[in-house]
Amino acid sequence: MREFLIRPDPDAPRLTRAVTGRDQTGRETEIRVVEERALTIYLNGQEIVTAMTIGDYPEYLALGYLLNQGMLLASDRVTAVEHDEELEVVVVRTERETDYEDKLKKKTRTSGCAVGTVFGDMMEALDGVRLPDAALRTSWLYALSRKINTAPSLYLEAGAIHGTVLCEGDRPLVFMEDVGRHNAVDKIAGWMFREGVSGADKILYTTGRLTSEMVIKTALMGVPILASRSGFTAWGVELARQVGMTLIGRMRGQRFVCLSGEERVIYDADPSAHPEEDARHRRKGAAADG
């Protein structure tokens, strides 16, 4: 597939807004900030969740969220996805009748940027998952970092946003951003479902932390390699090892750390040939690692 089938559109009027304030000297200043909108996701007759999102790709977000929650099955036939921008609602309709009334009573507050996950069920879904063989060249990691960090993005325009990129070899294919990093992942899951794209030969790159939920979602998407500029949680590492996922974190400039699935990594690049990130492309100002 060619590079950047989908990429951020920093100039899209609905995604950022100019706001006027004052800087540290008291001087008036105008900056761009990202939008944050409510989007309520329905599955057939049932209200499932209200997500806070920048609002692009609501259909992919709805499909991906439902898939990653195990409410929509890979085998499901989706008969319609209806988005009403005014009502801030998206309805996913399936041939199969669905009822998650009980499920919706359970809730898990996950680390980082996820919400309303039915976590127990996600854990169960992980049982017996073994990710396929794959190779990861370190030269790909450096190429992906460079292409992704220098691509025009809402992050570079307004900050305060996460990015997730579905990649193949050294090619970024689908680059999604959102105020919640899990929305960005879900939008990619929704795109893969719609396009019938397999995760087996892909690499998922995220700007967010490698928490238990991020690892679970990546595994459920069938992607054997997860890479991030940010750090790890212990549980994220444990789960990655359990499902045989290659987990790469703290990927900045020439450095990175692999804490799971090292056997897939082919060290074909000379790290010292890759300079540290310059200030413009260093993703600044975050506090925790995502």
Add this chain to the structure above:
Amino acid sequence: MREFLIRPDPDAPRLTRAVTGRDQTGRETEIRVVEERALTIYLNGQEIVTAMTIGDYPEYLALGYLLNQGMLLASDRVTAVEHDEELEVVVVRTERETDYEDKLKKKTRTSGCAVGTVFGDMMEALDGVRLPDAALRTSWLYALSRKINTAPSLYLEAGAIHGTVLCEGDRPLVFMEDVGRHNAVDKIAGWMFREGVSGADKILYTTGRLTSEMVIKTALMGVPILASRSGFTAWGVELARQVGMTLIGRMRGQRFVCLSGEERVIYDADPSAHPEEDARHRRKGAAADG
């Protein structure tokens, strides 16, 4: 109050773990990563939510979460907070009978690092909230940044974690960290409730983004000033202006931006006297602004 009544304990054995992996050259390396544990919060007989947390201060987390969800009222008499480390459960008992069965069917997936928020209710709770008068000296912001960023923390030890600090003038009072930045805020809300501390003369500092939910929680805690190293969302700015909150973001080195409540700010510091952050204390590797 004196500085750092509560501060992170980077050496606490249950909060981080050493994990072995490989670096970019293939060399074996050992790094410390933060723990991420499930903690299920009960209010009286009712299971409310399961939070992913590093696991310190479970009582404060439970109280603060319930307060910020409007399930526990400032007027409530808490008769017991029981934590069972083995069962990963914390039970908050109140004199008043509580029943949030219906409420728990609603869910909002919020931006950044929150979960399972009953967002509609939080918005309602905000109606008519006007935060008290307060002054904010820019010299305090610089002093707070310096003290917080150089304090020993799990972030400096292991990364991948957010911090939130309740401050008074130029003094950090309570410094909480957690894998979810909203857990860190909730732990502070729980501490304020337990200690009967008012937010009226306080400043809340967070490493996370200034999203709608962060602004709502800060307003419900009665704190008129919210400052962050990270960026803004448009809705966060709107809500801050609605409740009269001073909102400071992108606070790094000598720079910051104020997008709401500028009238409280007293420019008593010379920004140029404050150097840029050095690499050690710059909070590295985050992708989005928190």
